[in-house]
Amino acid sequence: MEKSKEEIIEEMQKVVAQMVIDDLEDNPDCANEFFECDCCGKNKCLAGSIQYEDYRLCNDCVLLAETGFALGKFTKIQPLIDAMEDSRLEEACNFIKDEEARKQKLDENLN
Numbered sequence: 001m002e003k004s005k006e007e008i009i010e011e012m013q014k015v016v017a018q019m020v021i022d023d024l025e026d027n028p029d030c031a032n033e034f035f036e037c038d039c040c041g042k043n044k045c046l047a048g049s050i051q052y053e054d055y056r057l058c059n060d061c062v063l064l065a066e067t068g069f070a071l072g073k074f075t076k077i078q079p080l081i082d083a084m085e086d087s088r089l090e091e092a093c094n095f096i097k098d099e100e101a102r103k104q105k106l107d108e109n110l111n
């Protein structure tokens, strides 16, 4: 019997959550190791991350990727990276805004 979309998503959530547990069991230190996810652009924990081709994805993005693969939305990681480009830009904008706010505060303190 074909699995429903909901069943596939639920299954993937379990599989991907298990990856974090396995990684932490293999290497407890990776709980304190962080990297910049190539997909969402956020600074994420190394535990549960996966390398796909040239990209390293955080656990949240792995869930998106694996669910997308399972549902046949895409077969390679590139379309997901492209789709995430907008939110990556947003992330970059937030960083710049924070930086500007910080500078402004600094200026205020100096004057």
Ligand SMILES: [Zn+2]
Pocket (backbone or CB within 6 Å): 037, 038, 039, 040, 041, 042, 044, 057, 058, 059, 060, 061, 062
């Ligand atoms: Zn990510």
